[in-house]
Amino acid sequence: MENLNHLRKLMQENFLESVVVVPGPNMAYLTGSEFHLSERPVVLIIEQDNATFILPELESPKISKLDVDSITYDDRDGPEGAFQHFANKNQFKELGIESRTIRHLELNLLKTTRITSQFVDATDIFAQLRMAKSSEEIDCMIKAVKIAENSLESVLDIIKPGVTEKEFASELVIKLFRNGSDSHLPFSPIVASGVNAANPHHFPTDKEFEEGELIIIDWGATCNGYFSDITRTFALGKNIDDELIKAYEVVKQANKSARKVAKVGVEAGIVDEAARSIIEESGLGEYFTHRTGHGLGLEIHEEPYIKPENKFVLGKGMTFTIEPGVYIPNLGGIRIEDDIHLESSESVSLTTLSRELLFL
Structure with missing residues (x-):
C-alpha cells in the first residue's frame, strides 16, 4: 500500500483529513482493484489512520486481500443504509473529491x-500522486507503445483507395488485441482521411480512402492499465496538395522543437510555445487549435498539460505527449504525436516510428 501512504503524506501537506475515491484510475492506482462506475456506487474513503470501502456485496471479493475496512449493501436495500452506517461514526468537516470523476450520485449520498x-477539490493532490512514473510504470508504457506501433505497421498495407475509415479502424483494433493490448483501449482509434482530417477528433466513418489525400491515424494500446497515445499522418499516392506538404513539414519541425525544449525544470507553457511559435511563424497559427500535449499514464489525458502560458514546472519521471497539428478546413490536416518521458534532465521519446511523411 505504498501508494496509499504517499497519498496520506500529500493529504497532510495540504491539510486535508480525508478524501473519497470512486472507480477509475486513482482507485486502481491505490488499491490494485478495478470497478465500473455504475448505478451501484463504490467509494473508498481514506483517512490518515483508516480506509473504508462502501460497495455492493457482489463486488466484495475484489477487496478480500486488501487491508481496509468495508461496508457492503445488497440490491434489495440499496446503498443508503451502508452510507448511513459509516456516517454514524464518521463525519468530516471537509472531504476531498475527484472533481472530474465523482458523480452527483456519490456526492448526494x-x-x-x-x-x-x-467538498474540496483534490484534483491537484491526485495529480501530484501520479505524475512522476516509476520504472515499472514506464516499462508498461514502453510495452504499450510497442504493441501500438507493431499493430499499425502490420496493417498499413490495407490502406488503399476504396477501403473505408471504419474498415481500417476495425482491422487496427483487432491487431491491437492480438498483439497483447489490454481489452480496455485508451480510446477508439481516430482514422481521418481527406477533408475529415481537418477535424482533430474525427470519428471513423464509411468514407472511402482516395488517392491524393492525407490520412491521420491516432491510436494507442494498453499494458497493465497504462496507455500509449500516438499519431502519424500518411499520404495516399504522390499527388498531394502542395499546401498540405508544406504544412506537414511545419508540423514536423514544431514537434521536433517541442521535444528538444522539453526538459526537467522547464515550464510546460515554454514547451507549448516551442511548437506553437514555429506554426505561427509559418502563417498557419490559426489552424493549430489545441494544446501541444497532455500527461499520459493510467488516463489518456492527465496532468501535466502542455498548453499556452502554463507555469507548471516539469519534473523527473513525468510522461506526456507532444502533438502539434494543423487542420485546414475543406482541405485536410496533419498531426504528429509522440509519447515523451523525462528520464533524467532530458526528454526521451518512447515512440519510435518515423516522423517523415510516408507515401503509401
Missing part, C-alpha cells in the same frame, strides 16, 4: 447522510 457538508 455523502451529503444527505451527513458524512460531510463540504
Whole structure:
C-alpha cells in the first residue's frame, strides 16, 4: 500500500483529513482493484489512520486481500443504509473529491447522510500522486507503445483507395488485441482521411480512402492499465496538395522543437510555445487549435498539460505527449504525436516510428 501512504503524506501537506475515491484510475492506482462506475456506487474513503470501502456485496471479493475496512449493501436495500452506517461514526468537516470523476450520485449520498457538508477539490493532490512514473510504470508504457506501433505497421498495407475509415479502424483494433493490448483501449482509434482530417477528433466513418489525400491515424494500446497515445499522418499516392506538404513539414519541425525544449525544470507553457511559435511563424497559427500535449499514464489525458502560458514546472519521471497539428478546413490536416518521458534532465521519446511523411 505504498501508494496509499504517499497519498496520506500529500493529504497532510495540504491539510486535508480525508478524501473519497470512486472507480477509475486513482482507485486502481491505490488499491490494485478495478470497478465500473455504475448505478451501484463504490467509494473508498481514506483517512490518515483508516480506509473504508462502501460497495455492493457482489463486488466484495475484489477487496478480500486488501487491508481496509468495508461496508457492503445488497440490491434489495440499496446503498443508503451502508452510507448511513459509516456516517454514524464518521463525519468530516471537509472531504476531498475527484472533481472530474465523482458523480452527483456519490456526492448526494455523502451529503444527505451527513458524512460531510463540504467538498474540496483534490484534483491537484491526485495529480501530484501520479505524475512522476516509476520504472515499472514506464516499462508498461514502453510495452504499450510497442504493441501500438507493431499493430499499425502490420496493417498499413490495407490502406488503399476504396477501403473505408471504419474498415481500417476495425482491422487496427483487432491487431491491437492480438498483439497483447489490454481489452480496455485508451480510446477508439481516430482514422481521418481527406477533408475529415481537418477535424482533430474525427470519428471513423464509411468514407472511402482516395488517392491524393492525407490520412491521420491516432491510436494507442494498453499494458497493465497504462496507455500509449500516438499519431502519424500518411499520404495516399504522390499527388498531394502542395499546401498540405508544406504544412506537414511545419508540423514536423514544431514537434521536433517541442521535444528538444522539453526538459526537467522547464515550464510546460515554454514547451507549448516551442511548437506553437514555429506554426505561427509559418502563417498557419490559426489552424493549430489545441494544446501541444497532455500527461499520459493510467488516463489518456492527465496532468501535466502542455498548453499556452502554463507555469507548471516539469519534473523527473513525468510522461506526456507532444502533438502539434494543423487542420485546414475543406482541405485536410496533419498531426504528429509522440509519447515523451523525462528520464533524467532530458526528454526521451518512447515512440519510435518515423516522423517523415510516408507515401503509401
